Amino acid sequence: MKSAVFASLAVTAQATTYTPVLGPVFPRASNLSFSDAFQRLTANLTTTLEYIISSSSESIINSQDTSFALQIFSSDTGAPDVNHTLFQYFYTSPATANASTGVTQVDENTVFRIGSASKLWTVYTLLASAGETSLYDPVTKWVPELQAAAVAAGTNDAVDYVRWEDVTLQELASHLAGMGRDYAFADLALEDPDLASKGFPTLGKNDTPPCGATAACTRAQFFDGITQAHPMAPTSFTPIYSNAAIQILSYALEAITNKTYNALLEEYLFEPLGLNDSYYDVPADNVGIIPGNASTSLWGLSAGDETPAGGLYASIKDLSTVGRSILNNTLLSPATTRRWLKPITHTASLSYSVGTPWEIFSFENVDGRTVDLYSKSGDLGAYSSMTALLPDYNVGFTILAAGEGTTALVAALTDTVANVLIPALEEAAREEANNVYTGTYSAQTNSSLVISIDDGPGLRLEQWISNSVDMFQVIRALNGIDTPDIRLYPTGLQQKRNGCLYQSFRAVFGSLESAGEAIGPVTGSSITWELVDSYKYGNVGVDEFLFELDAGTGGMVSVSPRALRESLQKS
Numbered sequence: 286m287k288s289a290v291f292a293s294l295a296v297t298a299q300a301t302t303y304t305p306v307l308g309p310v311f312p313r314a315s316n317l318s319f320s321d322a323f324q325r326l327t328a329n330l331t332t333t334l335e336y337i338i339s340s341s342s343e344s345i346i347n348s349q350d351t352s353f354a355l356q357i358f359s360s361d362t363g364a365p366d367v368n369h370t371l372f373q374y375f376y377t378s379p380a381t382a383n384a385s386t387g388v389t390q391v392d393e394n395t396v397f398r399i400g401s402a403s404k405l406w407t408v409y410t411l412l413a414s415a416g417e418t419s420l421y422d423p424v425t426k427w428v429p430e431l432q433a434a435a436v437a438a439g440t441n442d443a444v445d446y447v448r449w450e451d452v453t454l455q456e457l458a459s460h461l462a463g464m465g466r467d468y469a470f471a472d473l474a475l476e477d478p479d480l481a482s483k484g485f486p487t488l489g490k491n492d493t494p495p496c497g498a499t500a501a502c503t504r505a506q507f508f509d510g511i512t513q514a515h516p517m518a519p520t521s522f523t524p525i526y527s528n529a530a531i532q533i534l535s536y537a538l539e540a541i542t543n544k545t546y547n548a549l550l551e552e553y554l555f556e557p558l559g560l561n562d563s564y565y566d567v568p569a570d571n572v573g574i575i576p577g578n579a580s581t582s583l584w585g586l587s588a589g590d591e592t593p594a595g596g597l598y599a600s601i602k603d604l605s606t607v608g609r610s611i612l613n614n615t616l617l618s619p620a621t622t623r624r625w626l627k628p629i630t631h632t633a634s635l636s637y638s639v640g641t642p643w644e645i646f647s648f649e650n651v652d653g654r655t656v657d658l659y660s661k662s663g664d665l666g667a668y669s670s671m672t673a674l675l676p677d678y679n680v681g682f683t684i685l686a687a688g689e690g691t692t693a694l695v696a697a698l699t700d701t702v703a704n705v706l707i708p709a710l711e712e713a714a715r716e717e718a719n720n721v722y723t724g725t726y727s728a729q730t731n732s733s734l735v736i737s738i739d740d741g742p743g744l745r746l747e748q749w750i751s752n753s754v755d756m757f758q759v760i761r762a763l764n765g766i767d768t769p770d771i772r773l774y775p776t777g778l779q780q781k782r783n784g785c786l787y788q789s790f791r792a793v794f795g796s797l798e799s800a801g802e803a804i805g806p807v808t809g810s811s812i813t814w815e816l817v818d819s820y821k822y823g824n825v826g827v828d829e830f831l832f833e834l835d836a837g838t839g840g841m842v843s844v845s846p847r848a849l850r851e852s853l854q855k856s
Contacts, residue, residue, distance in 0.1 A: 583666025
């Protein structure tokens with residue numbers, strides 16, 4: 286337990302750096318398409334994309350052969366159209382325009398292969414059909430081949446055998462099962478018949494995978510091989526990307542529900558979300574983009590039982606629909622979605638974490654605050670994809686590409702979009718907050734609040750009087766701060782009652798005083814999350830504020846510093 290004395294010392298040591306808790310610092314902006322900041326974004330992004338395509342100095346895209354589609358979407362019901370698409374851009378390369386098979390013009394209904402973005406759809410289907418509690422089951426409960434392998438391995442050396450009895454579905458979904466990446470797929474013994482001349486020993490028939498070169502492995506072949514593969518690490522030791530883990534996860538899902546994976550996709554994803562351009566099996570050529578031909582591009586490759594890990598097909602419209610449904614809690618409860626949109630493990634990079642099966646990248650916002658991008662990329666043959674969500678703003682974007690060098694293109698486009706989108710969304714939220722929340726609030730008890738917005742995060746409390754007492758002096762005494770800087774941040778808690786919308790905020794009592802440089806991450810990191818709700822009055826936090834808005838107009842009515850038990854009307 287942190288004492289009040291420790292809290293005072295800790296706050297004083299935090300210097301002038303703004304340190305809100307993790308999450309948005311303004312309520313999410315509605316009607317983004319009407320925001321000046323977002324309109325500037327769309328103009329700048331269009332110019333940037335056109336430059337990338339046309340500039341001969343750019344190595345990001347092979348514009349003669351590679352086509353792509355990009356959409357930015359919002360879950361906000363005030364978005365400009367029924368699909369809530371805020372921005373979209375389509376580029377059709379000359380090679381696609383002159384193709385003899387497939388489409389010759391890329392639009393929102395053009396079908397691409399989405400590669401490993403299939404993993405996201407597989408986990409989403411599991412959560413929607415089997416529920417999140419199933420993630421904590423051991424895989425041996427649902428996959429008899431692994432139960433048998435665990436029994437057969439017994440107490441054999443852990444260096445040679447995966448401890449299947451220790452592996453949970455959660456670890457499979459978040460790449461923490463400690464197992465290898467694939468079985469048979471991209472095995473050098475199948476790809477290069479002349480490896481003996483390159484220093485590799487000649488393999489016997491039983492050592493060479495019997496599948497994976499010209500056809501996907503059957504379930505029996507897959508388990509015969511994967512149970513003999515050496516483990517990479519103990520469970521939950523380090524994340525190691527694994528396609529095979531998601532394939533096993535799909536087998537477990539089928540056992541839990543007693544339905545095929547294909548049927549589950551139709552019932553829990555395709556039908557309820559209206560995904561009309563998404564496919565499990567190879568679709569007709571005329572709906573998709575096919576660089577080269579169906580064979581060389583892998584358009585026509587049936588991934589078989591590996592489809593849940595990387596074999597699905599979708600349009601940019603359907604990819605965005607899936608992302609929007611996650612932000613909107615269409616198929617899952619809000620609580621389940623919030624738990625899902627959290628990291629499970631770190632990687633060796635400070636800005637890169639792993640979820641279920643999210644690839645989570647941390648961007649630094651203009652005020653130095655961390656904003657997390659929850660993404661899932663995918664690559665297969667001539668195709669690459671990206672689904673990216675920004676839960677702080679209820680906005681996401683999707684990218685599909687087909688042609689040469691698509692992996693690097695999608696990665697570059699993701700960084701490009703995120704680096705301009707995040708500041709624009711922040712500015713749009715700031716603009717709207719300035720119109721709604723700032724101003725003077727008062728009551729007849731000689732109590733008042735003055736709220737403004739400056740270059741820092743959140744709502745700035747400029748003046749706070751309660752029953753003629755200057756509450757800044759009270760905060761100085763409580764926290765030992767000579768020059769308090771009080772900022773209000775939304776907590777995400779809100780409720781509609783009797784025609785009003787109530788939004789909860791918490792104050793962070795910072796300091797405008799300067800402090801010494803940080804020695805390292807311990808002295809340089811924000812400890813605000815440890816200090817929220819440090820001071821209470823009658824079991825109500827001194828830092829708790831409740832705003833009342835008119836639910837119809839969105840206009841501000843009042844604010845209540847809840848520990849002081851009074852409501853101040855906006856002037």
